[in-house]
Amino acid sequence: MSDATSQLTTADGRPLKAALATAQARARRKAFFLVAPLLLFVLITFILPIGQMLTRSLYHDGFSAVTPNLGQWFAANPEGTEPDEAAFAALAADLAKMKADKTAGEAGTRMNYTVPGTRSLFTSTARGADKLQPPFKEALLAEDKKWGDPIIWASMRAASSPWTTDFYLIATDRQRTADGGIEKVPENERIYLWLFGKTFVLSGLITFICLLLAFPIAHLLATLPMAKANLLMILVLLPFWTSLLVRTTSWIVLLQGQGVVNNILVSLGIVGDDGRLAMIYNQTGTIIVMTHILLPFMVLPLYSVMRTIKPTYARAARSLGATSWTTFRRIYLPLTLPGIGAGALLVFILAVGYYITPALVGGADGQLISNLIQFHMSKSNWSLAAALSGMLLAGVLVLYWLYDRLIGIDKLKLG
Amino acid sequence: MALPVYADPLERVWYYTYHAICVAIFIFLIAPILIVIPLSFNAEPYFTFTPKMLRLDPEGFSLRWYDLLLTFGMAAPDGVRDSSWWADVWQNATWVKAAKNSIIIGFWSTIVATVLGTLAALGLARSEMPFRRTIMAILISPMIVPIIIIATGLFFFYSNPCSILGTECGRLTSTYTGVVLAHATLGIPFVIITVTATLIGFDQSLSRAAASLGASPSYTFFKIVLPLILPGVISGALFAFVTSFDEVVAVLFIAGPDQQTIPRQMWNGIREQISPAILSVATILVLISISLLATVELLRRRSERIRGVTPQ
Structure with a gap:
């Protein structure tokens, strides 16, 4: 077979195999040339600045x-x-x-x-x-x-030496000892790893609440007729298109001490006028507002997976004697797993790096790691900010890689 | 999802509970966005409904916060509202200046992101594209990398863009170019995602047919490919514009006082003393996002129609 191919020639006498290879290489070059300008642009305006910034985490010549x-x-x-x-x-x-x-x-x-x-x-x-x-x-x-x-x-x-790992030591709550070793700082000074932990726990919690809220409405949208579903979909997409600052402002208006929700609760007599709930400018505020902002990112992938699940599966299970709960647990839920995975990973990745919402409504205890990076930037402790950024970025990139591996970047959909 | 005829009483109860839960979640999604609209017409400087508003008394409502958007920052806000007053608004009013900046920066960053992004998406859609997956991952990453890291990186990079070459060449901090480039980078993932999604349904034999009939690659692109993928391109451009229009962190780090945008102004307003004027800005932005969403929906349907894709 390979003999026969090598003997075939094109009209101008070149071996077909070589001509095909040339043509394919040309097609590859052409495709690459289309992408090249953007790739160069992103390298210069995105990769290079971040790389340069990260070198600051290892380089400080002040001493x-x-x-x-x-x-x-x-x-x-x-x-x-x-x-x-x-x-x-x-x-x-x-x-x-x-x-x-x-x-x-x-x-x-x-x-x-x-x-x-x-x-x-x-x-x-x-x-x-x-x-x-x-x-x-x-x-x-x-x-x-x-x-x-x-x-x-x-x-x-x-x-x-200007090249130093000191800032990564600080960022992981460690310090040098007199004999050149490394030890953990005293318990009451360990703030960075604790805040990383808190950021991950809160992101996990927000992801979980998003899943709880997204699942029923994605299911409803997926089972309604297309025309009705599209109409209701607008209710999911409108928050998605609305400015983040607008949504944060709205939540402040709703949740603050003299806000709409507290006023309703007081007028209904559920809480006393002096017992108004503190729902904003604290951790609760961060969780509520971030859940609202990230919810569409959970609904969309769930919805697109649920659309493809045929209702006949559930009916078949029922006809074979399964209860509705068993049908859900054994048939429907496993089929939605790809959507749950996609949505949860995306929401988690976005939540871990969140900055604006915690900064505006987080108060003292609702701050995340991004806010600490900003704090050190404002104090001109650039190397420590860079070290913390490096650690956060490493975490996000691992999750991103996982997302690409499990779901595929090209499956990402926006509405 | 209709209630099946074989449902037992417990399932009936669950069916109605389930719908009630869904309604509650939809209210959670949408109420915070709509609540600002009536509150922005509050005659009092409060963030809650006054008794007058609840009685729908016209005295409880006013346009004073919208008026404040025009007059705030003006040189002579109390003058007669003639052409020179309006000229003052156009020149000096803080929110008007912020809106102009947002639109200028949004426009140019959208152009950069859309042109480069569409070209790249055309390349990425080709089966011959080498390292497709890796390149795609790199181009989408501005959406994934925490904004604080991007802004920090740009802050240092812009203070001396040529440092990598070992020379000095001016600064990009506090310039329009700097903000436009940053916002273009942030908008690119959205253009790539939308346009590649449109190109999945694109029949490549159409461009081959045009080529076989003697059309040059650029003629083929403008006459055949572009009209077919245009809805996707416009959707991507709108996404890029909204991304820029809503971006605040990069602006906080790299922009100067001349590049105050609407989000930056809102940020200041929320951090300092939050005034009902913020609610009137929010209302205007909500109306803008409603119209953008409607446009994108119409484009999506049109795109499905011309490409012959029937909605599932």
Whole structure:
């Protein structure tokens, strides 16, 4: 067969196999050229900025750039070396340079990230650094006893290279020990992993509520005649098309202390005027509003799967003696699993990275990890914001990969 | 779903309960959106129905918050409403400026997203496309990646776009171009999804027929392909526009005071002292989304009709 193919030729005498390969390569190139402009655009305006931002999580030269002498000493002496007079001399020289260049604040800020409370150590010592006399060890310890603290030296060693994993350590609630090891921070200071956990738990809860609410209406829409279903579908699609800020505003109006819902409850006598429910500016608010906003993303995939389930299956089960509950549990529910999977994954992915709603209605206890990233951005702690972003992004990309594997990106539908 | 004749009493009860549950869920979906409409006509600065409103007393209603949208930020709001007053509105009113910015940014980002997205969707729909799945995943990812990460990345990137080349070349922060590029990126997934969905039903032999009759690729595209996929393209463009029109986080990070958009203005309003003027903006936006939704629905039906796809 392959012999026969290789002997066939096109009209101009070329082997058919080679001509076909050329034609296919040309078709592939053509298809790729259509996509290339957009791919380039997305690489430049999307992938590159995020990549650049993420390098900040591993790179911070606030300390290393202004401490050349210390850098040399750390390079010459292996980890665990007791800081000697040469080390203190290098430190004194760097501090004097910081005073001249007014960079003590930057170096102190960088150190402050890993050892809280050290910023003032740098700024205050640098102020008199040009008057320090040898022996420097005694002179510096006289300035501040903290300079003898092994933790300070271990952290300075870590910060003396601009490439650092310090920010990922902080973002996972860890810190360096004096002997160069790594330990968990005290229990009451562990905030980041806890907030990651809380974000995932709340997203899971919101996904679950969305599923509970979406299932009945998707089922109703799927079993109604097409004309009626399309009409009711508008009720699902309208929220989808309505501005997020509008929906958030509406919920504030409905749920706030003097809002519509509380007023109704008070006028019906269900709650007293002094017992108005706090339903917004807290975790409850975040859950209610995010559920409302993400609900259409659950209804649409469920609906498109339920549409394809033939009612004859349920009827067959009933005719064979199954109760309506058994029919639902054994026949209908398993058939809707692809829709449940698609909707739940999508809602969960979107919920994990949510920012706007928690920021506006979350109050103090309804904040998610995105809000913490914004907080560190506003405090100019960019490397920590980048490290937290890196961890969040990794989580989202794993879920996205799972979505593509299980459902397929091209199955994504919008209305 | 009608009640089957063989249903027992328990199933009858469940049937009506089920419908009641569905009604409640639909109310949950739609009531928060509709509630702002009557409240935006409140004569008092409250976010709840006053007794006068409940009695449908005309005194309980007013257009004062809509009026505030025009006058807020004006140089001389109390003057006679002649042409110079309206010129003042057009020039200075905060919400009018925000609306102009939103429309300008939305327009250009939609153009960029739709042109590039449609071209790419045409390529992705071809069976010869190499690495189809991976490329598709990359192009859809702006929809999936948390917006805070995108905005943070753009914030650094825009402060010196050429840093990767090791040079300086101005900034994109606080520029219209910067916001347009960011919003175009965010709108692209929607264009890709909508147009590829339209192209699934597209008969490729039509373009081959045009080519065999001597039409050039561009002639084939504009005369044969585009008219057939146009409803999908327009839907995608509307999605891209709405995405830009509703986007606030990227604007917060990269835009300057000259690029205040409606969502940004609303954001400020909600964070600071929330005023009923926000409700009148919300009402206008709800009406816009209703008309956009209606347009997209009509386009979808038209698209199904011209492609001969019968709705299931």
